[in-house]
Amino acid sequence: MTIEIDGLTKQYKEHVVVDQLSLNIKMGEFFALLGQNAAGKTTTIKMLCGLLSPTAGDALLDGESIVHHQVAAKKKLNISPQETAVAPNLTVFENLLLMGRIYGCSKTEAKKRASAQMNLFGLTPRQSNKAKTLSGGYKRRLSVAMAMMSNPKILFLDEPTLGMDVRARRDLWKILNQLKGQVTIVLTTHYLEEVEMLADRVGIMHRGRLRTLGTVQQLKHETKKNSLEDVFLELTEEGAL
Ligand SMILES: Nc1ncnc2c1ncn2[C@@H]1O[C@H](COP(=O)(O)OP(=O)(O)O)[C@@H](O)[C@H]1O
Ligand SMILES: [Mg+2]
The missing domain is CATH 3.40.50.300 (P-loop containing nucleotide triphosphate hydrolases)
Structure with missing residues (x-):
């Protein structure tokens, strides 16, 4: 269990x-x-x-x-909460990197995980966009991808x-x-x-x-x-x- x-x-x-x-x-x-x-x-x-x-x-x-x-x-564990919590002024990639670093990954490892998550979540084309410019659907995808950065x-x-x-x-x-x-x-x-x-x-x-x-x-x-x-x-x- x-x-x-x-x-x-x-x-x-x-x-x-x-x-x-x-x-x-x-x-x-x-x-x-x-x-x-x-x-x-x-x-x-x-x-x-x-x-x-x-x-x-x-x-x-x-x-x-x-x-x-x-x-x-x-x-x-990790969570994508009911109220989506992404940093609005950071890009998609930066949000993911930040999560990786918070969870103790090296820079290289954080970048590697971020790229993998962007691929999986279809976020690669938007990696340089600030989170605040994303649609609700993409913001939520980013939020779930961020939760996956800790390998929960x-x-x-x-x-x-x-x-x-x-x-x-x-x-x-x-x-x-x-x-x-x-x-x-x-x-x-x-x-x-x-x-x-x-x-x-x-x-x-x-x-x-x-x-x-x-x-x-x-x-x-x-x-x-x-x-x-x-x-x-x-x-x-x-x-x-
Ligand atoms: N801090 C709190 N103090 C008092 N009641 C609360 C508090 N947080 C949630 N509740 C109450 O707990 C109940 C369940 O809320 P919640 O778990 O958010 O339900 P759901 O997610 O199923 O909609 C609600 O009636 C809500 O008003
Ligand atoms: Mg609820």
Whole structure:
């Protein structure tokens, strides 16, 4: 297992935002975490990335506890956050180099990795463009490429295709498909078509709790629904808990 989540909980005063989440994700798996707005997806990802501390519970990332061995756990992962964070006045290449250097690569190694990522993400023709001049789709590609600069075992993608046009979204899917199997991916999205195309397994959260877990086929079968959208609607209905 690459990710073993056990009773992970986040509470703000009376409000339990993530409620005893337990789930395992295998090495190389592409896992989609679904749920309506405010279901607790981003909070879960932030806890797994060490950006928020859990109120209770723990998770092991490639064997390292996010509570007891935070520094070691953090080395296993990288994230392209919900709010894309690229340096606007640096070029595409400079953004990638900067990430490589932050993660301790030599200049030569950082350049090598940056070139490889630009190739993979179709960014080579834009390598000298400042990040602020990129379209939303390209900015997001850069953000994911930056996360890959640390050679993570686990990659978290929080709503990577939000607000993208159809073509930009399809282009990113192609790239993510290429990453499949090389790195364990945890993705959140509201685009269910994306999930059907990419995800090995799906978890649906509702009000902080994991409602269901399985392949798209399994979930359709268990709920006797023909589409993932119908599965989703049934499991996230008000009063569904
Ligand atoms: N710092 C905070 N203090 C209080 N409540 C918060 C805080 N951060 C998030 N929440 C609440 O936690 C819930 C889950 O948020 P979030 O994890 O962002 O959901 P999602 O990513 O599924 O849309 C929301 O109701 C949100 O308002
Ligand atoms: Mg979110």
